[in-house]
Amino acid sequence: GESVGLHLPTLSVQEGDNSIINCAYSNSASDYFIWYKQESGKGPQFIIDIRSNMDKRQGQRVTVLLNKTVKHLSLQIAATQPGDSAVYFCAESLNSGYSTLTFGKGTMLLVSP
Amino acid sequence: DSGVTQTPKHLITATGQRVTLRCSPRSGDLSVYWYQQSLDQGLQFLIQYYNGEERAKGNILERFSAQQFPDLHSELNLSSLELGDSALYFCASSVEFGRASTDTQYFGPGTRLTVL
Numbered sequence: 160g161e162s163v164g165l166h167l168p169t170l171s172v173q174e175g176d177n178s179i180i181n182c183a184y185s186n187s188a189s190d191y192f193i194w195y196k197q198e199s200g201k202g203p204q205f206i207i208d209i210r211s212n213m214d215k216r217q218g219q220r221v222t223v224l225l226n227k228t229v230k231h232l233s234l235q236i237a238a239t240q241p242g243d244s245a246v247y248f249c250a251e252s253l254n255s256g257y258s259t260l261t262f263g264k265g266t267m268l269l270v271s272p
Numbered sequence: 273d274s275g276v277t278q279t280p281k282h283l284i285t286a287t288g289q290r291v292t293l294r295c296s297p298r299s300g301d302l303s304v305y306w307y308q309q310s311l312d313q314g315l316q317f318l319i320q321y322y323n324g325e326e327r328a329k330g331n332i333l334e335r336f337s338a339q340q341f342p343d344l345h346s347e348l349n350l351s352s353l354e355l356g357d358s359a360l361y362f363c364a365s366s367v368e369f370g371r372a373s374t375d376t377q378y379f380g381p382g383t384r385l386t387v388l
Contacts, residue, residue: 191371195379202274202362202379203315208372248315252371259305259328260370260377262315 167246169267178236180266182249187230189251193260194223194234198245206234206247236268244270275299276380278363284386290351293383297344297365303327304346305370305377306338310359321346322368353387360384 172178184192190211195203209216209223209232216223222235232249246267250260275298285291297304306318308331317330321340332338335353340346350357363380364370370377 193376200381202276202364202381204274204379205376208376259317259320259330261317264314 167265167267169269171269171271172239174239174241174270174272176239178239178243178268178270180234180236180247180268182232182234182263182266184230184232184249184251184263185261186251186253187227189253189261191252192223192225192232193250193252194221194232195248195250195262196243196245197248197265203248239268239270241270241272244268274378274380276363276365276378278361278380278383280383281381282384282386284388285353286388287353287355289353289387290349291353291385293348293350293361293363293385295346295348295363295365295380297346297363298378301365301367301378302344303366303368303370303377304340304344305364305366306332306346306348307362307364307379308359309362309382315362318348327369350385355387358385358387 193208194206197203207218220237224233246265248265249263252260277296279294302323305320309315318332320328335351338348360382362382364377366377367375
């Protein structure tokens, strides 16, 4: 598959562990945030999103936490599986007419069986 | 499978040449976005079209242009290619502006451009 980056921060976990991937976003005015997963050779895939009027949102095995005070976003993956191995990107946006997504650099998650 | 298709999957060309990348959005999506992903710059937004009209512009070089056709497919034209243009180019689509769980951006599989 295609490599998306050679110098990404990497998180290595064991299957079954909980994973936490962190992201510092840049614009204090951003009010919409998304986590994407990118597997080797594929395009980014939507995982979960959160608006700035919330500080936590849960999905299936995933939770996103937002701390606007320190401009920090995290993605928690419960009971991590080998299929979760991928690069994870956070993205931020303003909820205004012409705003688009700004992606972070990404974190590579490696899950060992 | 996101429903967004991109062709070609791979493209190898020489410096100075011009290429066209093609994207078909998901059925019903009116917005198309183009992104460039390189090893040193990450995923960079280039341009967005909504229902045929340019809506937002990012870090797109003047040598690059795009358009969205009446059938909503889009093409990204890259000209006077340089070695540094080698990257993955992704197209994404959304119903409207891609800022809600019910209106997220869906990405295609990408086109790998190699400029020699």
